Amino acid sequence: MKMLEDTSGLSGNRSLEPGNFKPPIDEPGPNTGTSDMISSFIIPELERRRSAWFRILEGIIRRSSTSGKLSDCTKMADMEGFISMITLVTEIAIRNHRREKLQALKNLFENYMISAPEDEGLFTMFAHDVDRFSLWHLRILSLLGDPRKWAETKGVNLPEWSFGSAANLLEYSYTEMEGARDFYDPIVRDLFLAGLLSTDNLHRTVPFIQLFDPLTTPMGNLFIRLTRLSEAI
Numbered sequence: 001m002k003m004l005e006d007t008s009g010l011s012g013n014r015s016l017e018p019g020n021f022k023p024p025i026d027e028p029g030p031n032t033g034t035s036d037m038i039s040s041f042i043i044p045e046l047e048r049r050r051s052a053w054f055r056i057l058e059g060i061i062r063r064s065s066t067s068g069k070l071s072d073c074t075k076m077a078d079m080e081g082f083i084s085m086i087t088l089v090t091e092i093a094i095r096n097h098r099r100e101k102l103q104a105l106k107n108l109f110e111n112y113m114i115s116a117p118e119d120e121g122l123f124t125m126f127a128h129d130v131d132r133f134s135l136w137h138l139r140i141l142s143l144l145g146d147p148r149k150w151a152e153t154k155g156v157n158l159p160e161w162s163f164g165s166a167a168n169l170l171e172y173s174y175t176e177m178e179g180a181r182d183f184y185d186p187i188v189r190d191l192f193l194a195g196l197l198s199t200d201n202l203h204r205t206v207p208f209i210q211l212f213d214p215l216t217t218p219m220g221n222l223f224i225r226l227t228r229l230s231e232a233i
Contacts, residue, residue, distance in 0.1 A: 046094060053093040056106055057086060064113040081120040085112060088124060092131040103232035104138065105130050111226045126223050129194060135233075137187050141196055142229045143173055145220060147212040153230055164211050166202035196220035 089109050093102060105127065112123045130138075143150045147169060151158045159172055171178045185202075192200035198217050216224065224230065 049094045049097075050090065053090055053102075056093075057090070057109065060106070060110050060113055064110075079118075081118070085109070085120050085123060085127075088127055092127060096131065098135055100135055100138065100233050101130055104227040104229060107228040107232060108226050122222075123226070126226060129196075129223065130227065133190070134187070136184070137191060138229060138233050139174065140170065140184065140187055141191055141216070141220065142224065142233045143170065144197060144215040145224045145229070146214050146216075147173075149230060158212065160208070161211065162208055163205050164208070165205050166199075166211075166215060169211060170202060191220070196223055 089105055092105060096102060096105075108123060108126055108130065112120065117123065133141075144166060147158065150156075150173070154173075156173060159169075161168070167181070167184075170184060171180075177184050188197060188202055189200045191197040195217055196219060198215055198220075202215075214221075
């Protein structure tokens, strides 16, 4: 039987024989500046964020120990969940620059240290929420959690409408949201699917007496309390 012809163009190429092959050498190219930027700026900046966050954690742990809220810090350090929680909030802090989100994360960790739970599951879930939600998610959740308290904290005079909707209230409270339904409706849906809001529709008209009722679920209220969201946002 006639052997198939080698059509690869490699037959007879002695450079591919054992002992003759030389791997390609990376040479400086147009991306050299990018590498320099990563090593000279980005890596040090990430390290700065990590160090700054560790100082915050150190302060929280020290205050928890000296205040008596945490009776045995060394016992906490022996808990795998404690180490996992520190690792999680540190990773989240490093990849976030928004002061408000970092404050919410700090508040959450403080409450974790105070309660010292054997199961960190709830705090883990809320930490992930702080990470994945945008600043607008947190702002809208804070407003809808207690509109009257939000207005008092922000120094905003609430409207005196006969009727209105939560969407009207949102657009009144945050002028950036005026006519931006395509932007904030998906945010509201995210919060609803996360179990933090009791509705995914802010456009139902209600009488004035119901307009400022909280729209958060018990889980949403707990998230707001543990992150002290009204202070952070």
